[in-house]
Structures are given as C-alpha cells and as structure tokens.
Amino acid sequence: MMDIRLEPRTAAHPKREEIERLHETMKKRELGRKRRRLWSRFGVNLVVSVLVILPLLYALSIAFMPSGGIVLDGDESDSEAADA
Helix, strand or coil, X not given: CCCCCCCHHHCCCCCHHHHHHHHHHHHHHHHHHHHHHHHHHHHHHHHHHHHHHHHHHHHXXXXXXXXXXXXXXXXXXXXXXXXX
C-alpha cells in the first residue's frame, strides 16, 4: 500500500507528479470503500430477504395443501382410525 504522506522537505511545495499520485491513491481508496459498502449492503439485504421470503413460502404451501395432509396435533393415529 502506498504512503500518502508528503516528504517533510517537499511539504511546503509538493511537485505536480506527487500531487497527482496522492490524488490517484485517494481515489483508489475511496473506490474500495464504496465497493465494500455496496457488497456489505447487498449481503445484508440478501439475508433479510431470505428471512422474510421463507416464512411466506411456508404459509403459501400450508394454504394450498389439501386438508387431509395437514396434521395439527402431530398424532396421525386418530385420522387413520377415522378413515377405517
């Protein structure tokens, strides 16, 4: 990583090349920050959207399931006895 500090002997009057180099370095750092921020937001949005969509899909699957397939109390022996 490049050092963006000026040398002490040229701090009063930096050369044009040095200013351009510092400007390019600062632009690269800012671009990296923006990319990290973008991808971190994308990751958070992805996690939140999955956490929201999965329960909705579960609710839809329950809503369209035939009534014989839904077991409310977890005991299937009562429904089998009623069918016989």
